Amino acid sequence: MSTHVWLSRQLRRARRLTALVLAGLQDIWGYARGSGLLNDDAPAARLAQVLKTAHRLDKGLALPEPRAGFGAPVARLLQLQLATIDRSHWAWQQGCAALERHQHFSFGSPALELSEPQTRAAVLKEARGDFGAVVRSRRSVRQFDGSPLSMTALWRAVELARLSPSACNRSGARVWVAVDAPVRERLLRHQDGHQGFADRASAVALVTVDTSVFHTVGERHQAWVDGGLFAMTLVYALHFEGLGTCCLNWSVEPKVDRALKRSCGVPPGEAVVMMVAIGGLPAHYTVAHSPRRPVHEVFRILDKSGDCVDPEAGEPEA
Numbered sequence: 001m002s003t004h005v006w007l008s009r010q011l012r013r014a015r016r017l018t019a020l021v022l023a024g025l026q027d028i029w030g031y032a033r034g035s036g037l038l039n040d041d042a043p044a045a046r047l048a049q050v051l052k053t054a055h056r057l058d059k060g061l062a063l064p065e066p067r068a069g070f071g072a073p074v075a076r077l078l079q080l081q082l083a084t085i086d087r088s089h090w091a092w093q094q095g096c097a098a099l100e101r102h103q104h105f106s107f108g109s110p111a112l113e114l115s116e117p118q119t120r121a122a123v124l125k126e127a128r129g130d131f132g133a134v135v136r137s138r139r140s141v142r143q144f145d146g147s148p149l150s151m152t153a154l155w156r157a158v159e160l161a162r163l164s165p166s167a168c169n170r171s172g173a174r175v176w177v178a179v180d181a182p183v184r185e186r187l188l189r190h191q192d193g194h195q196g197f198a199d200r201a202s203a204v205a206l207v208t209v210d211t212s213v214f215h216t217v218g219e220r221h222q223a224w225v226d227g228g229l230f231a232m233t234l235v236y237a238l239h240f241e242g243l244g245t246c247c248l249n250w251s252v253e254p255k256v257d258r259a260l261k262r263s264c265g266v267p268p269g270e271a272v273v274m275m276v277a278i279g280g281l282p283a284h285y286t287v288a289h290s291p292r293r294p295v296h297e298v299f300r301i302l303d304k305s306g307d308c309v310d311p312e313a314g315e316p317e318a
């Protein structure tokens with residue numbers, strides 16, 4: 001390799017590394033400013049603290065054998081946190097209800113009556129719809145019929161997406177939907193990957209997560225997990241409603257992220273997870289071949305000593 005080629009390669013790497021470090025610093029700054037890490041007194045952060053603490057109590061009641069007297073310090077913490085939030089907010093009622101359940105438990109009520117009882121038969125009956133068919137028939141759609149989006153269908157899909165799990169049930173995910181062409185265009189202008197199809201979608205959704213619900217350094221990546229789970233449910237729910245969707249990456253540098261937020265009023269403290277193009281399915285259309293990795297590349301089993309074994313070698317021991 002000539003010195004010139006070597007030098008230009010090293011320079012390119014140095015430029016990429018500098019860009020990565022700068023983007024990382026801006027991400028850290030964004031998390032520090034938007035999350036509850038430093039802004040632990042902001043109303044949204046206080047609400048999230050109530051939800052998290054209430055969930056700690058409710059989770060304790062749903063354990064196989066809740067310890068008698070468990071959670072007294074957590075209940076005291078919840079009482080203090082409840083005093084800091086607006087009583088007209090639904091989180092206040094939720095916090096009070098969790099506190100009351102915990103009190104009943106402390107006074108001897110069985111935990112079984114204080115959580116949400118389920119029966120295996122009923123759950124299996126509900127869960128055993130043809131999920132495989134739903135999953136297999138969902139594909140990224142890049143051809144739309146141009147029909148207007150049904151707000152009822154969208155509402156139903158968001159209602160389901162809301163039920164996605166989230167860390168300590170703080171439910172930070174939000175979805176912003178643009179239907180009008182100029183607004184859709186304003187969002188898409190910042191996205192690289194929609195060209196040639198998303199302008200024909202009936203709506204463009206923006207999945208975000210309000211980072212003010214997180215308050216520790218360890219949670220700095222939680223928005224991507226909670227937001228990803230929310231987005232997946234949303235996409236399946238839209239598919240179930242008969243709508244076509246295509247996830248659109250939000251793999252951008254901080255300056256593009258800021259520009260998007262400025263253009264549509266998304267607050268700086270909301271982490272943008274992805275966009276989703278949504279539209280009606282044409283009677284006939286094609287989707288891209290998207291082969292997946294074989295199961296044996298994806299699936300790893302840890303044996304008794306914690307070593308990785310080949311899943312095809314046999315069924316794991318029960």
Ligand SMILES: Cc1cc2nc3c(=O)[nH]c(=O)nc-3n(C[C@H](O)[C@H](O)[C@H](O)COP(=O)(O)O)c2cc1C
Pocket residue numbers: 138139140141192193194246247248249250274287288290
């Ligand atoms: C987070 C995420 C970002 C994506 N971004 C884009 C995109 O910008 N443009 C696009 O055409 N497809 C995008 N896709 C769609 C993927 O290409 C597609 O999901 C993958 O090829 C699998 O195909 P399938 O969805 O039809 O099963 C994205 C998917 C995900 C999950």
